[in-house]
Amino acid sequence: MDLGEHVLFVHAHPDDETLSTGAAIATIAQAGTASVLTLTLGERGEVRPERAQAAQDAGSLAALRSVELDRAIVALGATRVEPEARFEDSGMAWVDGVAAPSADVTVHALTSQRDSDVELLVLDAVQRVRPAALVTYDEDGGYGHPDHRAVHRAVVAVGRDLRIPVYVRAQEPADVAVPLAPVADRVREALAAHASQLAVDGDAVVHVGGQREPIAQVEHYRAVRSSTPLGWGSTVVVGLVALVVGTVGTFTFRAVEPWGLVLALAAAVGIVVGPRLLGSRIASIAASVGVLVPIAIVALDPFRTAGSAGLLEADLAGWLWVLVPAAAALVAMGWPTEAGMARIREAARG
Known part of the structure; x- marks a missing residue:
């Protein structure tokens, strides 16, 4: 596995870092530096009934998810990078079978911003931490979430402009494979930290809506090939x-x-x-x-x-x-x- 000695992982919401790239973060953190940049606090997410009171005690779901994000990043051995400014979660709705922002999305939401303004936040973080590589979602955002896709576009643009390698999570074997087994305990602890959104049940994660998702035993990453927009x-x-x-x-x-x-x-x-x-x-x-x-x-x-x-x-x-x-x-x-x-x-x- 070789993503770099210092890698910046860029995500849209708390829990994405562990669900999508937990094994890579924990693995890199053991030998180098793994930094995590999260552009929203997932305030439009649902809450598992067991954590509803905790959200009230924290003052808001955003505040609770920020605490959960801190705990997950500590469990993975990584460092949290705060964005210069923070956008709101866009939510998600299925429109004619395609993922789209929620109908009542606000002007402060991530998907309401110009691509250049999202790039600016990523660029600022990159200039502060100076990573050797960037990691984010694939162009589809994993499953089509509009916030994920916006983050993908921003990270790829910044990586291209600064000539920093960019890797995206892939569903099939690609350029880099990261096994879960050596860091499984760290990843499970990080997943458990996001208790408002999910629960760990054996080798699977149970999401707030009841969907079961197997914990990936190997994470695959594809390098985004550098090219000009014209080819x-x-x-x-x-x-x-x-x-x-x-x-x-x-x-x-x-x-x-x-x-x-x-x-x-x-x-x-x-x-x-x-x-x-x-x-x-x-x-x-x-x-x-x-x-x-x-x-x-x-x-x-x-x-x-x-x-x-x-x-x-x-x-x-x-x-x-x-x-x-x-x-x-x-x-x-x-x-x-x-x-x-x-x-x-x-x-x-x-």
Whole structure:
């Protein structure tokens, strides 16, 4: 098993950390550091009758579940990481066979937030604890819970932007397998800590609604493969098209003045900025290189091979053809991600 020496587990609700990733947390905690970030306190969950009074005594279900989360994390040997802010549980309802937030979900719920704001909370925690890897739900959230899916999207986005490996819980054998047996006692103690939501009965968990779920004897994890939003094949195509745009534009932008320059600049800026608008910085870099290389070699003529062609004359058109694509490339490559923009907005608010 090799997820990393310090792993941050990111979940939506208390008890998810143990039900979904308990064996991995306990295993990593034995040899390294396991941190747990939980973005809501599960205030919309039901309560087992045996714990109804405890919830009243605690003041709220959220307060009780926070205490239970503390106990579970201690049992697993992990460290709890508090988010910079906390969202509300979205609840869940089945709509035409698909999991959706509860009908009365509030504006403070996790699923009511922009993806960039959820990413911001994950990003802040990652920057504080600096893990070697991130672990969360798969893209379906395990069983479709909308809060789980929102957390998955945020963790994958942050991992991609910061180049941190991301692993998701898988139902079938994948890249990493974590056996329960060596840490079974720790996991069972952690499960028992979540007494408002479940009970341990032999080798199974009984949920508040009466559903029985076997305790997984092996937890499987799949590495999320790093890729650009456009894919590597599309990135190569973008780079080649940009090379054609840069080359043809360099030789023809003076052909029909001023429309030759206008069309060449529009094509160059579009091929450079377009991939960035689609979320791919890598493809934008490929496009920038494709456009700027022929400009640098042919238009600037560093080897003095252009002779008297005068492809870059010291006039307005010549300088616009050199400077506008270069400026577009700088802006496209340097523009912050959605998480980065969220941090900028947060800083601006003070």
